[in-house]
Amino acid sequence: xxxxxxxxxxxxxxxxxxxxxxxxxAESLFIEKRGKKFYATITGLVSxxxxxxxxxxxxxxxxxxxxxxxxxxxxxxVEDIGLTHWxxxxxxxxxxxxxVQEALDKPFxxxxxxxKRYLDVGDYVVAKVIAFDRARDPLLTIKGKGLGxxxxxxxxxxxxxxxPRLIGKKGSMVNMLIKETGCEILVGQxxxxxxxxxNKDIEEVLILSIKKIEAEAHTTGLTERVREFIRKERExxxx
Amino acid sequence: xxxxxxEKPTLIRWEERxxxxxxxxxxxxxxxxxxxxxxxxxxxxxxxxxxxVEYGATRVLAAVYGPREAVPRHVAxxxxxxxxxxxxxxxxxxxxxxxxxxxxxxxxxxxxxxxALESVxxxxxxxxxxxxxxxxxLQSDGGTRTAAITAASLALADAGIAMRDLVAxxxxxxxxxxxxxxxxxxEDNYAExxxxxxxxxxxxxxxxxxxxxxxxxxxxxxxxxxxxxxILEIYKLQKEALRKKYVEAETxxxx
Numbered sequence: 001x002x003x004x005x006x007x008x009x010x011x012x013x014x015x016x017x018x019x020x021x022x023x024x025x026a027e028s029l030f031i032e033k034r035g036k037k038f039y040a041t042i043t044g045l046v047s048x049x050x051x052x053x054x055x056x057x058x059x060x061x062x063x064x065x066x067x068x069x070x071x072x073x074x075x076x077x078v079e080d081i082g083l084t085h086w087x088x089x090x091x092x093x094x095x096x097x098x099x100v101q102e103a104l105d106k107p108f109x110x111x112x113x114x115x116k117r118y119l120d121v122g123d124y125v126v127a128k129v130i131a132f133d134r135a136r137d138p139l140l141t142i143k144g145k146g147l148g149x150x151x152x153x154x155x156x157x158x159x160x161x162x163x164p165r166l167i168g169k170k171g172s173m174v175n176m177l178i179k180e181t182g183c184e185i186l187v188g189q190x191x192x193x194x195x196x197x198x199n200k201d202i203e204e205v206l207i208l209s210i211k212k213i214e215a216e217a218h219t220t221g222l223t224e225r226v227r228e229f230i231r232k233e234r235e236x237x238x239x
Numbered sequence: 240x241x242x243x244x245x246e247k248p249t250l251i252r253w254e255e256r257x258x259x260x261x262x263x264x265x266x267x268x269x270x271x272x273x274x275x276x277x278x279x280x281x282x283x284x285x286x287x288x289x290x291x292v293e294y295g296a297t298r299v300l301a302a303v304y305g306p307r308e309a310v311p312r313h314v315a316x317x318x319x320x321x322x323x324x325x326x327x328x329x330x331x332x333x334x335x336x337x338x339x340x341x342x343x344x345x346x347x348x349x350x351x352x353x354x355a356l357e358s359v360x361x362x363x364x365x366x367x368x369x370x371x372x373x374x375x376x377l378q379s380d381g382g383t384r385t386a387a388i389t390a391a392s393l394a395l396a397d398a399g400i401a402m403r404d405l406v407a408x409x410x411x412x413x414x415x416x417x418x419x420x421x422x423x424x425x426e427d428n429y430a431e432x433x434x435x436x437x438x439x440x441x442x443x444x445x446x447x448x449x450x451x452x453x454x455x456x457x458x459x460x461x462x463x464x465x466x467x468x469x470i471l472e473i474y475k476l477q478k479e480a481l482r483k484k485y486v487e488a489e490t491x492x493x494x
Contacts, residue, residue: 013481014359014396015404015441029364030401039441041361041401043481062485063288063399065306067365093306093368134366135317161399218485 002055008048011218012040012059019048019057027058045218062218066092066160066190068138072129073147075155075188076140078119083110086119088127090190091160094137098127102141124150126186126194146186153184153196156207158214160191165217166210173213173223180230181206201239205230247429251415262417265426266295270419273409273469278389278480280397288398290480292390294409295423296380301390303398305370314369319362321369324353326387328376348384355388355437355446361401370400381424382410388437388447389473396481405477406446408437409469411462413454418462420469432458436466440474 002021006012020037030042040046044059068074068090076088076096086103088096100108103118119125126147132138142148158166167174167187178185183197183206193210197203209226216222252263262270274295283289286302293299309315326348330339341349356372372394374387385408392406412422413432427433432452438445454462 011482011485013405013478014402015439016478017441032361032403039403041403042399043396061399063397065287065365065399093308093365095308 004048004055004057006046006048009045009220011043011062012046013043014041016040018046018059019055021055023053024055024057027056030059030061031057060164061161063159064161066090068092068094068096068129068132068190070129070131072189073186074127074129074140074190075150075186075192075194076125076127076190078121078123078125081115081119081121084108084115086115088125088140090127090138090140091157091192092138092190094132096127096129096140097137098125098140098142102130102139102143105143119149124155124192124194126150126188150194153194154203154207156193156195156210158191158193158210160189162214162217163187163189163191165222166193166213168223173226176223176227177206177209177230180227181209199239201237202234205233205237205239208233248425250426250429251417262419264414264419266423268419270417271465271468273421273472274423276473276476278393278476280393280480280484286394286398288394288396288400290390290393290397292386292393294380294382294386294421296378297376297382297386297423298378299374299376299383299386299390301372301374301387301394303370303372303391303394303400305398306365306368306400307371309367309369315367318366320360320365320367322353322357322360322362322372323369324349324356324372324374324391326352326374326376326384328379328383332376332379348387351447351449352384352388352391355406356391356395358444358446359392359402359404359406359439359442360395361403364401370395379424381422381427382435384447385409385435385437389477393477393481397484404439404441405474405481406437406439407470407473407477408435408447409466409473410435411466411469413452413458413462418458418465420465432462434459434462434466436463436470438467438470440471 002024004019005017018038032039044061047058049056074090076090079089080087084100086098090096127140130139130141186194250265277293279291282291288303290301372391376383388408411434412430414426414430432454434450437447
């Protein structure tokens with residue numbers, strides 16, 4: 001029989017005993033199993049889910065760097081240009097590699113052509129991580145729907161650990177933001193957010209709400225509070 | 240450091256309390272009593288994680304950067320992160336100005352603290368990166384290495400770096416034949432022995448143990464037990480401080 005030592009949605013710190021027993025299953029990388037006991041290895045919020053015969057425990061980290069995973073959509077900044085690849089800062093300990101094959105639809109000849117013509121240093125791109133095995137830098141692609149160079153909008157940066165909260169359960173938070181402000185929002189898993197707003201005033205309100213979500217990510221009832229915040233700000237500013 | 244040439248102060252006073260003779264230390268503490276401890280987490284805006292720890296008048300600031308790309312690149316390891324530590328005493332931290340250049344002592348302490356941290360941080364989760372830990376002693380009154388390691392482990396946790404357990408440290412000393420917990424500078428200067436200990440309490444592992452001076456076998460066992468009790472107390476305060484950071488943010492927004 002499992003014994004749970006924490007209350008759901010409470011904050012755990014490294015070394016905290018979360019649960020013990022054979023019918024407990026850890027879903028997070030940040031839970032370490034020692035014998036029959038499960039310990040937290042990071043500061044975060046725990047969740048306990050009970051199914052028929054199992055307890056599933058998980059930790060949502062509150063801090064930490066972005067570690068790329070294949071399939072993630074990220075927003076990157078071109079940092080350097082090689083002969084046949086770009087080096088892209090994805091606000092992670094590892095820098096992204098974008099090869100020509102993953103960027104252009106036609107054959108590329110480095111003798112007659114220059115990569116600078118397509119993407120220059122300082123350009124922002126929406127990219128997808130296609131592979132990352134930790135032994136080499138993550139490979140990116142900009143081939144696909146919605147991917148490629150960013151030509152308009154603004155970029156907001158938050159801590160990568162706050163991204164799940166900004167998206168919310170099944171996208172509830174980000175959908176609320178889109179509905180309330182009428183802006184287009186694209187959230188990169190690495191903590192960069194692309195926003196396209198109808199005007200500057202509403203953009204300011206949206207940025208403030210995103211920063212508010214970042215600061216209060218660990219609190220409950222945040223969606224409703226942010227909705228309230230946006231309505232108040234819009235009224236106050238008359239937009 | 241200080242007391243050379245000066246007359247030795249009375250470090251232990253024996254008092255009658257409830258019919259028993261008790262040792263009272265120079266600052267009024269009982270032998271097994273810690274100094275007042277203050278811990279604050281997340282005190283620096285630019286670092287990924289930070290902590291300020293005070294053991295009485297000893298004050299240490301720790302900052303963590305990382306995991307980040309290791310520079311120069313050849314120092315990176317293919318299968319895990321490297322930890323780089325700098326323990327440093329600020330020129331104004333001591334009674335007489337200390338030269339800011341790293342001394343032999345500081346290099347040694349940086350090394351032993353690094354080794355202590357390496358055994359709790361899950362470095363294999365962040366291959367090819369570096370985790371940089373900077374510890375700055377702002378004010379020194381004995382027990383700076385143990386305060387530094389306590390602060391460093393909190394700063395790591397604040398940075399969101401995965402680790403098996405927090406690390407807490409405290410020094411035990413033998414002063415005028417009495418074993419005392421958390422010795423301060425004056426006691427250290429005239430002590431017969433000084434033993435800093437750092438542990439990962441939930442793992443129940445010792446990560447750092449040094450001993451200056453002489454203890455008998457029995458004294459060592461007693462001293463170690465004393466250190467362990469002190470560490471468990473500090474460990475509780477550490478966890479409280481880490482949680483407090485988020486609870487405070489919550490009350491300030493809902494209230």
